[in-house]
Amino acid sequence: MRIQSIELYSNSQQVVHFDVNQPDTRNLYVLKSIAGLDADMITPLFYGQGAETNTKFYDLVLQPREIVMRIGLNPDYSLGLRAGDLRTDLLRAIGSNRSGKVQLRLLDDEVAVGVISGFVIKFESTVSNKEPEVMITMRCDDPLIKSLYVSNQIVTDLDETNPVIIDPISTAPHGFYFTLTFSGSVNPFIIRDETTPDWKFQIDYPFISGDELHFSSELGSKYIYRIRSGITLHLLDALQQGSVWPILFPGENQFNVAGTSFTWNNVYWHDTHWGV
Secondary structure (H helix, E strand, O other): OOOOOEEEEEEEEEEEEEEEEOOOOOOOEEEEEEEEOOOEEEEEEEEEOOOOOOEEEEEEEEEOOOEEEEEEEEHHHHOOOOOHHHHHHHHHHHHHOOEEEEEEEEEEEOEEEEEEEEEEEEEEEEEOOOOOOOEEEEEEEEOOOEEEOOOOOHHHHHOOOOOOOOEEEOOOOOOOOEEEEEEEOOOOOEEEEEEEEEEEEEEEOOOOOOOEEEEEEOOEEEEEEEEEEOEEEEOHHHHOOOOOOOOOOOEEEEOOOOOOOOEEEEEEEOOOOOOO
């Protein structure tokens, strides 16, 4: 991932823009260093086992990360600004946020190629006016760097029985979302990996024509629910015990679907990276 600039956001408002490669010393805030954007220790986490081969399946996960930014304060003394004013403005902007979270946007050619959010857990500053600076530490409970906007699969080209979903950008496995509409009665609804058929994701529920199925395997936001005549019914209790949630890996992902009386409405995900 190539990064030319970084922006700090709070409450959906840009607080600071940093040039990474050629910092402009005329800026009020200059990024002197940043640590914690690399992929730290990746840990295999067991989440399921194959029904036929007993193959163990593991998620490759990161621990919550801390990002530390060392920011130089560059007040324009001709305008009567002082380093303390810049510190106060920065603190005020970060604190004016009901959720408590701030966001870093990583940009290449002014386009956000990745975002990560977290809480500011430290705000340290020097008392010296010779080289005034602050140190901000963010704790990111979700350590993955994701795209600001979603990527969509073109569903008109998506097969019902053996859909192939291609993610050409991500460098880490991740969850995804889909919705579909049934055109007939289906029970059960099953998704398998075409290349690893001994895991499956099975919903034991009598779907009928016109039902909408909404699905997410996104970390921290997993759900399955049905909409029928405007009424929503959550289906986690209809999930067969031992089911493995399907996820996307970088590149080509081949699935097999049983219960194919349906049409795809949309399939989408956030491009995901372990680090820069």
